[in-house]
Amino acid sequence: MTDKLTVSVLGTGIMGAAMARNLVRAGHTVRAWNRTRAKAEPLAADGAFVAGSPAEAVQGAGVVLTMLYDGPAALDVMRRAAPALRSGAVWVQSTTAGLEGIADLAVFAREHGLVFYDAPVLGTRQPAEAGQLTVLAAGPIEGRATVAPVFDAVGARTVWTGEDGAAGTATRLKLVANSWVLAVTNAAGEVLALSKALDVDPQRFFEVIDGGPLDMGYLRAKSGLVLKDGLSPAQFAVATAAKDARLIVEAGERYGVRLDVAEASAQRFERAAAQGHAAEDMAAAYFASFDEKGTAEE
Numbered sequence: 086m087t088d089k090l091t092v093s094v095l096g097t098g099i100m101g102a103a104m105a106r107n108l109v110r111a112g113h114t115v116r117a118w119n120r121t122r123a124k125a126e127p128l129a130a131d132g133a134f135v136a137g138s139p140a141e142a143v144q145g146a147g148v149v150l151t152m153l154y155d156g157p158a159a160l161d162v163m164r165r166a167a168p169a170l171r172s173g174a175v176w177v178q179s180t181t182a183g184l185e186g187i188a189d190l191a192v193f194a195r196e197h198g199l200v201f202y203d204a205p206v207l208g209t210r211q212p213a214e215a216g217q218l219t220v221l222a223a224g225p226i227e228g229r230a231t232v233a234p235v236f237d238a239v240g241a242r243t244v245w246t247g248e249d250g251a252a253g254t255a256t257r258l259k260l261v262a263n264s265w266v267l268a269v270t271n272a273a274g275e276v277l278a279l280s281k282a283l284d285v286d287p288q289r290f291f292e293v294i295d296g297g298p299l300d301m302g303y304l305r306a307k308s309g310l311v312l313k314d315g316l317s318p319a320q321f322a323v324a325t326a327a328k329d330a331r332l333i334v335e336a337g338e339r340y341g342v343r344l345d346v347a348e349a350s351a352q353r354f355e356r357a358a359a360q361g362h363a364a365e366d367m368a369a370a371y372f373a374s375f376d377e378k379g380t381a382e383e
Contacts, residue, residue: 116141147231213239
């Protein structure tokens with residue numbers, strides 16, 4: 086390719102590591118950092134430079150991509166990177182930060198002369214590894230030629246939601262989409278839990294809905310992870326799902342909307358995490374239907 090970029094990837098967990106690898110494969114120079122360095126080290130074999138600090142990671146980078154746990158974590162890391170940030174650099178902020186979080190990050194970007202793009206993504210480990218994420222993006226038109234190669238490397242398509250990243254329109258759409266994803270995940274777990282309690286073979290349920298309007302590939306995928314003991318490694322972890330569910334509830338409260346299902350989802354994810362399933366796939370919320378050990382009472 087002719088337009089190679091130097092991209093700093095801050096946060097190389099499930100999603101960030103996959104995005105970094107796809108950026109390397111697309112021909113970009115990648116400088117990666119993670120709070121737990123061991124999670125970033127494997128990227129060296131793919132051709133990325135693994136930095137020892139956020140400031141080292143952003144040195145010379147024209148684009149900084151953040152994929153961290155939440156808004157406060159992203160803000161903390163960017164503050165640590167601040168001494169080495171290049172004025173005019175593009176900041177692609179892909180952390181699911183919530184409405185308050187994205188506002189704080191936009192203020193930081195303005196104060197440090199960064200071109201800010203609110204750019205959360207839809208997808209989990211598998212689409213991330215395949216470069217098939219959906220990027221939800223908001224930011225100025227004049228900088229889109231710079232970010233387009235980044236989005237093309239990590240995603241199958243980009244959905245633009247506005248021209249001002251600070252307005253958080255992409256984050257708003259991400260929260261709406263995640264509210265559906267988390268609700269379906271918990272519904273799948275409860276279907277399996279009720280099937281177990283009532284001594285119904287889950288396959289009979291799948292036969293009943295097969296090919297009809299109630300059938301759903303996502304339902305089958307999440308159910309399969311539980312039924313086939315495929316919860317590790319996580320596609321999207323329980324702990325992160327709990328955090329996102331809380332951001333959704335907070336967004337609803339902020340605008341006077343009561344989200345009972347999202348509140349229940351947050352509680353189920355938090356209960357599953359407390360049972361020891363925090364690092365497993367969010368389908369492990371299934372265990373929240375049972376006793377504190379995460380198993381059905383006999």
